[in-house]
Structures are given as C-alpha cells and as structure tokens.
C-alpha cells in the first residue's frame with residue numbers, strides 16, 4: 116500500500132484508530148483487532164509517545180528512582196523509546212508493507228501501555244501525597260486542640276477516627292459515637308473562654324457552647340438507640356436487620372446561647388426579617404447574636420440599639436466561629452445555605468434554614484412562623500439531616516514537588532469539572548480508588564453529594580437521592596457517547612479526575628457553583644467525603660422534608676389523575 120493510499124484511508128479509519136488507542140491507553144487490556152494505521156497516524160502515535168514522555172520524565176522522581184519503565188518483557192527508557200520510534204520511522208521505506216505497519220503499531224501500543232502505567236502510578240503517588248499532607252495537618256490540629264480544655268480522650272478518638280477515615284477504611288457511621296455508645300458528644304473542642312474579638316461592654320460573656328446529644332430512633336422504636344453493629348455474625352447468620360442510620364434527633368443538654376445569622380444580600384425582605392428576628396431572640400430568649408460584618412454595619416447604621424450584636428473582622432475569627440455558635444439561622448434560599456456551609460471548613464453547628472428564596476430545597480422552615488419554629492428548635496429535641504460534604508483537593512502538576520498544596524475545598528452540593536470557555540470537549544480520566552472508571556468526553560462531569568442530587572446533577576440527568584443515603588453521584592454533563600449513564604458510588608471511595616497530558620484544552624472546576632479554578636493538563640482533582648457534614652434541622656423528619664421538597668419544589672411526578680369512567684378489566 117502506498118503512502119497516498121494510506122493517507123486516503125486514514126480519514127475512514129480514524130475512528131477505529133481512536134478506539135484502539137483509547138483501549139490501550141486506558142484499560143491496558145487486550146485491545147482486540149488492530150486497524151491498519153496510515154502514515155499520519157504513525158506520526159500521531161509517535162506524538163502521543165512524545166506527550167507521554169513528558170509525563171514519564173515528570174514522574175521519575177516519584178517512581179523508584181531507576182528512571183526506567185518495567186513492562187512484562189523488557190525495561191524500556193521512555194526517551195530511548197521515542198528515539199527508537201523516530202529511527203524506525205526514518206528507516207521504514209515509503210513502500211513498506213502492511214505487515215511492517217502492523218508490527219510497528221503493536222510495538223507502539225506496548226510502549227504506550229507501559230507509559231500509561233507509569234502515568235497512573237504517578238497520579239496515585241500524588242493522591243497518596245495529598246492524603247499524607249492532610250494527615251500531617253490533622254496531626255497539627257490535634258496538637259493545637261490538645262491545648263484546649265474539654266473531653267480530651269474524645270478529641271483523640273475523634274481525630275484517630277478522622278485519620279482512619281482518610282485512609283478510607285472506615286465508614287462514616289463508624290466514626291460516630293465518641294463519648295457515648297449511642298450518640299455523639301458535642302463538646303470535644305470547647306473551652307471556657309473562647310478566643311476571638313473582644314466583646315463590647317454590654318455583651319454577655321459567652322461561657323461554653325450548649326451541650327447536646329444525638330440519638331437515633333424511629334417511630335415505634337422504643338429504646339430509640341442506634342445500633343452500631345448493624346452487620347452482625349451470630350450463629351453463622353449475617354444480618355442487616357439493624358440499619359446504621361435512622362432518623363437522628365438532636366437534644367440539647369444545656370440551653371443554646373449563641374445564634375449566628377447568615378442572610379441573602381440585597382434583599383429588603385430578608386433585611387427586615389433579620390432585624391426583627393435578632394431583636395426577638397435577644398429580648399425574649401436572651402440569646403447572643405452573631406451576624407456577618409455587612410449585616411452588622413447595616414443594623415448599627417439604622418439603629419444604635421443593635422449594639423449587642425457581634426461579628427468578626429477576619430478569616431482567623433471565622434475559623435473559630437464553630438467554637439462559639441450553637442445554631443446557625445439562614446435567611447434566603449438554597450444558595451444561602453451553601454454560603455453558610457462554605458464559611459465552616461471544619462465542624463458545622465446545626466443549621467435552621469428559613470425559606471426566603473424561590474425554590475428552597477434545603478430551606479424547609481416558613482419564615483412567617485419564625486417564633487414558633489425557633490422556640491421548637493431552641494427547646495429541642497428536633498430531627499436533623501446530616502448532609503455529607505465533599506472534600507476536594509486540586510493537585511497541580513506544576514506544583515508536584517512543592518510541600519504545600521492548595522487548601523481543600525468543602526462542597527455541600529457538588530464539584531463540577533467542565534469545559535468553561537473552551538469550545539473543545541473536556542477530556543477527563545476518572546479513577547475510583549485505584550480503579551480506572553472511565554474517560555469523560557463531553558461538556559464535563561459533576562461529582563455530587565446526595566444533597567446536591569436535586570441540583571445541577573438532576574439537571575444533567577442524575578438520580579434524585581435522599582440526603583441520608585451514603586453515596587457520591589458521578590454524573591456526566593452532555594457526554595458525547597450513547598451509553599454514559601450516571602453512577603452512584605459508595606461514600607467511602609476517593610475519586611480522582613485527571614486532565615490528561617494529551618488533553619486539547621484546559622478544564623475548569625467549580626465548587627457549589629463558585630470559586631472557578633482552571634485545571635491544566637496534568638492537574639488532578641481528588642474528592643472524598645468530608646468528616647464534617649452539615650447538620651440541617653428538619654421541620655418534620657429527613658424523609659418527610661425531602662419528599663415534600665421534591666413534590667412541592669420540583670412538582671415531582673405531578674400528573675392529573677385518570678378519571679374513573681372508561682374501559683375496565
């Protein structure tokens with residue numbers, strides 16, 4: 116076959132070639148029949164080897180240091196392999212036979228496979244490095260917290276459990292219950308006098324945060340206790356009769372004293388209601404109130420009698436808010452709940468979300484009845500939904516040798532990786548723990564919590580999932596494939612999304628619809644469930660509130676009933 120014929124043939128066989136390449140690249144399995152590559156395709160194979168060479172060179176430091184790649188039959192240097200490929204090309208006469216080409220294609224495939232394996236090893240090493248960094252940070256946090264008075268053994272247990280969760284060996288439900296067998300103690304990290312801004316003279320000193328206990332129970336369950344051993348092996352029988360998660364109740368053990376308000380900006384309704392609620396809480400419940408700096412300024416400008424409100428001045432003080440605040444009240448829509456959650460990079464106090472938005476999926480409390488609702492919550496007990504968050508790390512290829520990586524970002528809804536302003540398909544390699552999942556070619560990918568399942572993931576065709584279901588949703592955005600169905604993965608996995616070196620463009624990650632970050636070829640995003648969920652108060656209970664939201668918010672399965680008259684069996 117002449118070169119001209121080969122060039123003509125390339126057009127028609129390009130799809131086959133792409134499939135063959137992706138087989139060898141991503142699965143490392145027997146790729147099946149090999150299409151005969153045309154001359155320009157040989158060139159592209161060499162180019163792809165060249166691209167991957169960069170990857171291999173970059174990964175030498177994190178590999179065993181030998182600077183060589185081990186394959187089943189031989190050890191090949193990536194640079195040598197490329198050189199050899201070019202030499203081979205130079206030696207191959209234009210009138211080479213199909214057999215030569217097939218042989219060459221096989222050789223290139225073997226090299227590509229080996230390079231791929233090295234690239235995967237590198238990505239795994241990066242993921243591992245990120246985990247170790249987090250463990251180190253945990254250790255530092257542990258040291259800091261051990262200075263703080265409280266339930267010392269609980270802190271250490273908690274951190275141990277947290278660390279073990281990071282190694283992805285325990286389920287979230289196992290972490291629960293540090294102080295008591297059937298609940299969670301809230302007072303591991305509290306101290307008598309908390310650091311922070313100096314209170315104004317007429318401020319009541321905040322001593323300790325309110326103490327509470329969580330218990331698990333459901334209607335008709337008399338003992339109301341959570342069974343930890345939900346999988347037991349007795350007399351040779353395995354049973355799952357006792358479920359890990361039942362409706363969770365929060366019962367105050369000491370009265371809550373401090374409430375933080377987070378409010379939607381630029382809304383007059385919200386502003387008026389906030390001013391009214393703040394005053395009511397102070398005058399009728401003697402509650403200390405924190406508001407955002409913007410709101411503090413607004414209220415004090417209007418009326419100096421609001422001088423009892425407290426606020427913060429900088430990020431360091433925000434980091435301490437969780438040690439002072441018993442309850443968060445949000446006034447707005449779902450976006451305000453997301454905003455409130457984003458302020459807390461660690462533990463989050465229970466959130467009471469009042470609906471002042473249009474949809475209000477996570478805002479079940481009616482603002483008109485705020486007195487009654489707040490009374491119920493302040494007195495307790497009340498049901499909560501523990502909403503998992505995803506902890507996302509961006510790992511930069513360019514910063515692979517640096518000790519300090521970017522801070523993790525916590526999302527309540529989802530992290531989205533999309534094509535941003537690029538007009539090319541996103542090209543993303545996805546791994547779940549150490550297994551290759553798939554390669555996304557389309558507009559992007561949504562990695563969502565179950566709370567986020569009714570947000571962007573839903574719009575992209577994902578399932579709606581009850582927020583207490585322990586899972587992570589993997590939902591493609593406009594995949595250019597006929598068979599890419601969304602997945603739901605277990606909560607204990609770590610997902611890694613990598614922009615491959617041979618990607619045509621950049622990808623963009625956004626976190627709960629905010630904080631867009633560019634991902635360049637070689638960069639990766641690593642996500643796992645965070646140990647810090649967002650506890651949201653329920654009006655009724657988790658399930659009733661969820662069903663009410665999908666029925667009233669989304670008009671789920673709304674259809675006129677069929678009339679009685681008409682044909683019958």
Ligand SMILES: NC(=O)c1ccc[n+]([C@@H]2O[C@H](COP(=O)([O-])OP(=O)(O)OC[C@H]3O[C@@H](n4cnc5c(N)ncnc54)[C@H](O)[C@@H]3O)[C@@H](O)[C@H]2O)c1
Nearest residue numbers: 448449450474475476528529566567569570571574627628
């Ligand atoms: N095509 C889409 O549906 C699409 C596109 C971009 C972003 N979003 C969503 O918007 C969220 C950010 O919300 P925002 O209020 O800051 O932006 P926004 O003001 O653009 O509002 C987005 C809409 O999504 C709704 N929403 C948010 N979280 C939800 C949830 N968990 N369940 C059901 N509905 C939910 C909100 O009520 C609002 O109506 C992102 O996390 C993402 O899920 C959706």
Ligand SMILES: Nc1ncnc2c1ncn2[C@@H]1O[C@H](COP(=O)(O)OP(=O)(O)OP(=O)(O)O)[C@@H](O)[C@H]1O
Nearest residue numbers: 377378379380447448449450451454472473474475
């Ligand atoms: N306290 C806040 N500070 C800064 N931005 C906020 C705050 N609260 C909410 N936002 C932002 O304001 C936007 C609108 O908020 P929200 O979604 O609560 O209102 P909405 O759009 O009226 O309600 P819905 O989402 O139900 O339609 C969101 O993008 C959110 O991130």
